[in-house]
Amino acid sequence: MYSLAEENYLKTIFHLEKECEGGVSTNAIAVKMDTKPSSVTDMVQKLAEKEVLLYKKYKGTQLTKTGKKIAANVIRKHRLWEVFLVEILNFPWDEVHEIAEQLEHVKSDELISRLDKYLDFPDFDPHGDPIPDKHGKIKPSEKKLLSDLEKNQRGICVGVKESNSEFLQYLDKRKIAIGSKIKVLGKEFFDGSMMIQVGRNQLFISKIIADNIYLKTN
Amino acid sequence: MYSLAEENYLKTIFHLEKECEGGVSTNAIAVKMDTKPSSVTDMVQKLAEKEVLLYKKYKGTQLTKTGKKIAANVIRKHRLWEVFLVEILNFPWDEVHEIAEQLEHVKSDELISRLDKYLDFPDFDPHGDPIPDKHGKIKPSEKKLLSDLEKNQRGICVGVKESNSEFLQYLDKRKIAIGSKIKVLGKEFFDGSMMIQVGRNQLFISKIIADNIYLKTN
DNA sequence: AATAAATATTAGTAGTATCTAAAATAATGT
DNA sequence: ACATTATTTTAGATACTACTAATATTTATT
The missing domain is CATH 1.10.10.10 (Winged helix-like DNA-binding domain superfamily/Winged helix DNA-binding domain)
Known part of the structure; x- marks a missing residue:
């Protein structure tokens, strides 16, 4: 232990x-x-x-292999609890880290197994980071710029490149936050502008915007 | 802290x-x-x-007053987590104590407040013990043993006294769970055995069983 | 290569929480 | 009331984790 x-x-x-x-x-x-x-x-x-x-x-x-397994298991617990906090208890995404830092140390394999099942075996946490499986395996997942996605591809917002407050306010107004699920509905060839779906809303963004949003895709 | x-x-x-x-x-x-x-x-x-x-x-x-408040708050957290483990994650009643011993020390008022709401503000934990409110106040419990009820009295199952797995399986088989509505149809004077109604089913139980079931009466 | 700067380790100290063994106090029996 | 027993406290030691200050090693600079 x-x-x-x-x-x-x-x-x-x-x-x-x-x-x-x-x-x-x-x-x-x-x-x-x-x-x-x-x-x-x-x-x-x-x-x-x-x-x-x-x-x-x-x-x-x-x-060592053992060390990696232990670490991955702590991370697994951290991320599963983050999903719980955001999806079930409706915490804002940016308030869950500190609490998950505590919950990740609770010792009970049965608890984590049941929590995983209850959350319907999520693959990613609210920040878009992958949740290791019980053996410590992590699905390879790549962080991409929104502007690199093609039509019909999906991703979860995991961060921004430029983070000046005007840009963050722009995102805020359009309900784009870390954890937001984004789907590309259409992409203009000439200027790289996009029609995207964020949650239930559809909106149009310029390439400059799409160049500054990181997504994780699966 | x-x-x-x-x-x-x-x-x-x-x-x-x-x-x-x-x-x-x-x-x-x-x-x-x-x-x-x-x-x-x-x-x-x-x-x-x-x-x-x-x-x-x-x-x-x-x-002191302060000490009592801190203690009551830890107990509040313990019992709320027990409700979560049993009601939401479907743990058997007898497996939750150890896990709740760990969860009770997680520090976040917001977490407990949201958990409380999510569980619909329960008054009792799965063992029938009252859950202190956020100020540390504990409702005087009208918790009674089933064996103390008289004919025609009713109650809602709020917990068990002994919680070995055989007993829990016994209850499980007879559809006696937290929240079950129980009515005493008859009581034998000599051995304390009872005929009771649980939901729509009628069944006969020994005093030993009735001695281990807590009810809330009104 | 010699020296300066950055990085890493050791030695010694401190706080938390626990223990054992010995001493102090309280409770009990005759 | 006195001796015995039970309970409680103190003193000193240990394990864990982190710290400061001093020392050692590596890296970068000239």
Whole structure:
């Protein structure tokens, strides 16, 4: 059984491994976890003894298979709870992270299995991130610009490229938020403008807008 | 903000206060929490400094108003989560306690408020225990054992006393669940056995069964 | 390559929560 | 009332996690 602190380290390292190839640095972990590098060294050495990660002094760390599985399971729980909070309890998408950070550490496989079923086995969380399956497998999913989608393709809004407040207000007014389900209804060849469906609403957007919205597609 | 350990102490003392009048003993707390009396003394002194309880050496402790409110809130969360686990995720009654012990420490008033609403503001948990309101007030429970009802009295099943799985399966088979409307059709003087009506079905139960079913009467 | 800067580790300290063993206090029996 | 027993507290130790300050290693710069 792993402690709350251990689970958080594993989860963070798991996320960092996707960006930093060939070993995650102590500093990177410290920055991400808002802690001191010395604390990270301590914990990483402890986790290395438990064989959930590989560690060579001054050389960074890599999760072992076991470590990855544990981390993916924490992330699975986090994302399933986020779905619950947004879909069932109607939380706004941007308020759920902190709560899910707590719920992800609740220990009960049966609970997660039932929650998964109750939510009808979702593949993505409200931020568009994929939910690992119970074995820790994550479906490959790619983040694309809305402007790269073709007619009839769908995606979930996962973020924006430019984030000045005018642009965010524009999105807000049109009910485009992180987690919004978007479908391309039509695309103009000449200027790249689009007719899209957001939830139940249809609207027309210019290429400039479509160039600044990231979607995850499946 | 109170730690997990602190919340557990407050909760335990809250429960013990109902039985032991005039100060809860160190030993009683230690037994209930499966810990050592010396650990209890340490914690109780710490909590006394935080003014959530009153403590006089060798004389036991009593919660202050603040302490009671914190404890009641933890219990509120515990019981609401139990309702969620049983009613929404269809857990058997006897498997939810351990999970609720973890969920009760998740910190978010908004979460509990939304959960409460989603569950349609339940008054009792699956064991028939009353759920404190957000101010820590507990409705005086009109909870009775089925065996205490007389002929022609009615009630709604709100919980069970013993919750081993055989008993729960027995209830399950006879369609006795939380919310079931039960009417006493007849009661034997000698052995306390009863003929009851559950919904549209009539059935005969022994006193042992009737002793383990809690009803809310009106 | 030598030095400066950045990064990482170690050593020693602190807070939380727990424990064991010993000492203090309260309760009980004769 | 006194001795015995039960309960409670204190003192000191341990595990966990994080910190600061000092040291070591790696990387970048000139």
